[in-house]
Amino acid sequence: MTGEFGGALPAAVEEGVGGFRTTIENTTERGGVNYGEFIEEVRTFMDRARAACPTTELNDDILSRLRAINDLLKGVTIDEWYAPSGTRTDLPARGNIMLPPYTFLDQGADGVVATLRFRRFHLGGNSAVHGGYVGLAVDEVMGLAAGLARGITRTAYLTINYRSVTPLDTDLELKAWVDRTEGRKTFLRATLSDGDRVCADAEALFILLNPGQR
Numbered sequence: 001m002t003g004e005f006g007g008a009l010p011a012a013v014e015e016g017v018g019g020f021r022t023t024i025e026n027t028t029e030r031g032g033v034n035y036g037e038f039i040e041e042v043r044t045f046m047d048r049a050r051a052a053c054p055t056t057e058l059n060d061d062i063l064s065r066l067r068a069i070n071d072l073l074k075g076v077t078i079d080e081w082y083a084p085s086g087t088r089t090d091l092p093a094r095g096n097i098m099l100p101p102y103t104f105l106d107q108g109a110d111g112v113v114a115t116l117r118f119r120r121f122h123l124g125g126n127s128a129v130h131g132g133y134v135g136l137a138v139d140e141v142m143g144l145a146a147g148l149a150r151g152i153t154r155t156a157y158l159t160i161n162y163r164s165v166t167p168l169d170t171d172l173e174l175k176a177w178v179d180r181t182e183g184r185k186t187f188l189r190a191t192l193s194d195g196d197r198v199c200a201d202a203e204a205l206f207i208l209l210n211p212g213q214r
């Protein structure tokens with residue numbers, strides 16, 4: 001891996017501890033008390049960037065401000081295990097800006113139920129959510145269900161059936177549950193629904209990682 005965020009794997013991986021860390025310090029303080037508002041503002045920015053048609057002047061004004069903001073953030077980037085985006089479990093979607101904000105209504109070893117909302121920046125076309133973002137949400141929530149049931153897993157396959165259009169800006173329900181397990185294999189199913197209407201259903205295989213496996 002090359003680029004701004006470095007090429008080396010985290011030290012623990014290089015030492016053979018394992019690709020995912022199972023002992024990340026669980027704190028809701030990283031990023032500060034207003035970090036959730038920051039992430040939500042970033043999502044609003046992405047919504048508006050997706051929807052806006054700025055004038056050249058406005059574009060250039062925003063561009064220079066964004067460059068200044070990016071310079072500020074560049075000074076405080078850290079590794080993925082401690083960055084609050086993705087690890088702040090107190091925030092919708094763990095504070096991950098790319099995911100549709102979701103929160104759990106129920107979670108346990110048998111499965112999870114989440115409520116989520118796709119946003120303008122998840123637009124595919126004609127007011128429908130992009131199918132890839134549906135896959136992102138389903139993979140995430142199934143991954144968490146697999147994690148609660150088994151431990152640290154990776155997706156081996158994920159099959160999604162798009163049954164009807166997934167709407168933007170609507171509270172949806174995503175259920176994921178363990179269908180069966182065979183050794184390291186966990187087979188899961190999921191449904192994404194808008195009220196009584198099924199938008200998508202899915203089946204997936206997640207593999208429990210071996211000790212030291214990336």
Ligand SMILES: CCCCCCCC/C=C\CCCCCCCC(=O)SCCNC(=O)CCNC(=O)[C@H](O)C(C)(C)COP(=O)(O)OP(=O)(O)OC[C@H]1O[C@@H](n2cnc3c(N)ncnc32)[C@H](O)[C@@H]1OP(=O)(O)O
Nearest residue numbers: 024025026027086087139140143144147154155156157207
């Ligand atoms: C403060 C705390 C903060 C916490 C932070 C939050 C933590 C939250 C925690 C968690 C959140 C999770 C939310 C996110 C979830 C997202 C998950 C992803 O998207 S993962 C990325 C995409 N997936 C990959 O990149 C995998 C790439 N593939 C691989 O790495 C390997 O192929 C892997 C691991 C899947 C399997 O490889 P092998 O070498 O370990 O095992 P082999 O022997 O190949 O397979 C095991 C068994 O599975 C079958 N298998 C493997 N792949 C299969 C396939 N595609 N179809 C059918 N069977 C398959 C094989 O035939 C074998 O079966 P037989 O034991 O022989 O019966």
